[in-house]
Structure formats: C-alpha cells, structure tokens
Amino acid sequence: MPNIDTFCPNWASAPGETIGDILRERNFSIDEFAVRIGQTKEEVVELLYGRFAITIGLARQLERVLGGSVEFWMARDFQYHLQTANLEEATNAWVRDLPFADMVRFGWIEPVPKRSEELAACLRFFDVPNVAVWHRLYGSLEQKFLFRASAAFESKPAAVAAWLRKGEIEAKGMKCAPWSAQGFGVTLMSVRSLTREKDPKHFVPELQRACAEVGVAVAIVRSPSGCRASGATRFVAADRALLLLSFRYLSDDQFWFSFFHEAGHLLLHSHQDVFIEGIEVPDSAAENEADDFATRTLIPPQHMPELLRLRQNKFALARFARRMGISPGIVVGQLQHHGKIKHNHFTGLKKRYQWE
Numbered sequence: 001m002p003n004i005d006t007f008c009p010n011w012a013s014a015p016g017e018t019i020g021d022i023l024r025e026r027n028f029s030i031d032e033f034a035v036r037i038g039q040t041k042e043e044v045v046e047l048l049y050g051r052f053a054i055t056i057g058l059a060r061q062l063e064r065v066l067g068g069s070v071e072f073w074m075a076r077d078f079q080y081h082l083q084t085a086n087l088e089e090a091t092n093a094w095v096r097d098l099p100f101a102d103m104v105r106f107g108w109i110e111p112v113p114k115r116s117e118e119l120a121a122c123l124r125f126f127d128v129p130n131v132a133v134w135h136r137l138y139g140s141l142e143q144k145f146l147f148r149a150s151a152a153f154e155s156k157p158a159a160v161a162a163w164l165r166k167g168e169i170e171a172k173g174m175k176c177a178p179w180s181a182q183g184f185g186v187t188l189m190s191v192r193s194l195t196r197e198k199d200p201k202h203f204v205p206e207l208q209r210a211c212a213e214v215g216v217a218v219a220i221v222r223s224p225s226g227c228r229a230s231g232a233t234r235f236v237a238a239d240r241a242l243l244l245l246s247f248r249y250l251s252d253d254q255f256w257f258s259f260f261h262e263a264g265h266l267l268l269h270s271h272q273d274v275f276i277e278g279i280e281v282p283d284s285a286a287e288n289e290a291d292d293f294a295t296r297t298l299i300p301p302q303h304m305p306e307l308l309r310l311r312q313n314k315f316a317l318a319r320f321a322r323r324m325g326i327s328p329g330i331v332v333g334q335l336q337h338h339g340k341i342k343h344n345h346f347t348g349l350k351k352r353y354q355w356e
Helices: 015-026 030-037 041-048 056-066 070-097 100-105 115-126 131-138 157-172 181-196 200-212 252-268 285-298 301-308 314-324 328-337
Strands: 216-220 231-237 240-245 275-277
Touching: 015 041, 015 056, 015 070, 030 041, 030 056, 056 070, 070 115, 070 131, 070 157, 100 115, 115 131, 115 157, 131 157, 157 216, 157 231, 157 240, 181 200, 181 252, 181 285, 200 216, 216 252, 231 252, 240 252, 252 275, 252 285, 252 328, 275 285, 285 328, 301 314, 301 328, 314 328
Parallel strands: 216 240
Antiparallel strands: 231 240, 231 275
16 A cells, blocks of 8 residues: 655646536535625635635635535645645756757757747647656656667667657558568568768668568667667557667677667567667666677677688788678777777778768
C-alpha cells in the first residue's frame, strides 16, 4: 500500500472539483449555492475552476453550507496552490532541458515570438497534450532504453527524446514495404559497396531506398546539444523499423560502423527494445553482439587475420579495402580499434562529411 505522505501526483486538483461533486450530489444550482455562501455567481464559477482563493471567511461559509471543517477547506486550497506551483516549476524545467534553440535552428519547430509559447511548441512537436503524458512516453530513457557506453560525453534524456522524436517523424514520411528480416540481411550485403561512395548526397538516398524495400526506414537526423547519440533502432510499427543515425562523428568509418551496428540490433534482438548508441552506461551483451555483427559484415571473419597482418602503408590498406569492396576508412578504423595502428595515423584515408 503506498504511503500517502510520499504521494506526489503529476496533476493539481482544485477545491472546486470537490465542491462541484457535492453540488451535483445535493442538486444545488450555482445560483443557489452563490446566495448561500454570500458570493456572486461569477465568483462561484471562478471558485469551481480553481481561480478564486479560499479565505478563512469563505472556508467558514463552505463549512456551514457543504460540511467539512474550516481547516479542511483551507488545507485543500493550500495543497492545490502548492501542487500548481510544483507543476509549473516541473513544466518550466522540462522546457529548459529540451534543446529548444537547436530544435528551431534545425527546422524541427517554428520560431515562437514569445518565450511563454515555447511550451506549446514543444508539446506539438512531441504530439502530446501535456508534460505528464510526455513523461509516460519518453521520460524513462535511462530505464527503458538500452545504451552503449561513451563516458567522454554527457547526454540529457530530454535532448535524446527530441532526437528520437524527429527520427520518428522522418520515418512516418517514408514509404516502406513490410519488414523482412531475410530481405534486410540480403540488402546489407549489397549496400556494403556504398561505403566507397564519397558524397552522402549520392549514397544516403540509395541506402534509404534499398532499406525501405525491406521495411527499414533509415533516417539521418543531426543530434542537438545534450544528445550524444550516434545511432538508434526501434520498431515504430509491427512491420516497420526505424534505423536512426546522427552523423555525429562525420567520418565514414564511424558512420558505416554505426549503421551496421544498428542493423545488427534489428536482426538479432527483441523488437520490443529501443537501442541507442553513444549514451553513458556500460556495454551490454546485446551491444557487444551488435558490434561483432557490424565487424563481421564489413570484414568477413576469414579475412580478419589478413587484415591484422597488413603492412602499415596506405597502398596496402587501400588494396585490401578494394578487394573487400569497402571504404579504406573502414579498414583504418578497424586497425585502430584493434590497436594495430595509432589513432592519428592514416586518417587521410578516412572520408570526412559535413552538415549543410
């Protein structure tokens, strides 16, 4: 049984709601009630909506006409105003936690002329009626989502939720065939060659088209401030998956490894889970499996010993990449990951992308 002393509802119940219930039970009209407590009809309406404070004098009238003690009505009014103040502060804190400036700058929401209108704009973006509903849908990121470690940066759940929401919006606008695990597996092998394309304007549309044909909406959404995610996956419907990428690192090896890592989640793990990469918690078995899947897809296991024995010159790395049908940057990234070359060596073989 919950402890009433620690009960903190995320709504505020005005004393007028209790008064209204009693009036209905006793078949009192507003006019009759107003006369009995010595108030105007307009003042009673304000009282019912919680916009009229209960003074000691009014509390005595309520005690006389409706019952309940003066202390009850005074405490009821005090608790309501305390709840209202707490809710207002919680709402303001929610808006402050969102990356509102970036959401406007990236074109996710329209600019608003007044600061007081930011709340309504954010609620529209998330398609929720109030902050309480938002918390039920998005507010438990740390507990609900499976995160990959990235101890160097801090992420805010509200900012991550905004990035996820934009991905959902992008996915809704894409035409996708029904999800096919088998088809997606085949598609992954065919899109490996896109890693050799230098310009995202060329390879991103082709990547999206190929994945949409097997039920995967690939969305590229820039991460706002407070969101350090590099990729995410979730099933937005029973027959449609969202594979969300941020281009956070702006290099081909990181981008493509993130893509194939997310693809691994879709093929290997529960469709009920949401996976977000780049958030600061320890790696899980699922994340390690997705890493292994990405590595094996990009460089088949039978070629891994050869990779690790490669001579450290750009010509040998480029030749190996060409034979594998992948970008030289991916080869460099894998060798750096395995500690075969330093992280500042052969970076010229990596392609760098830019947000426009």
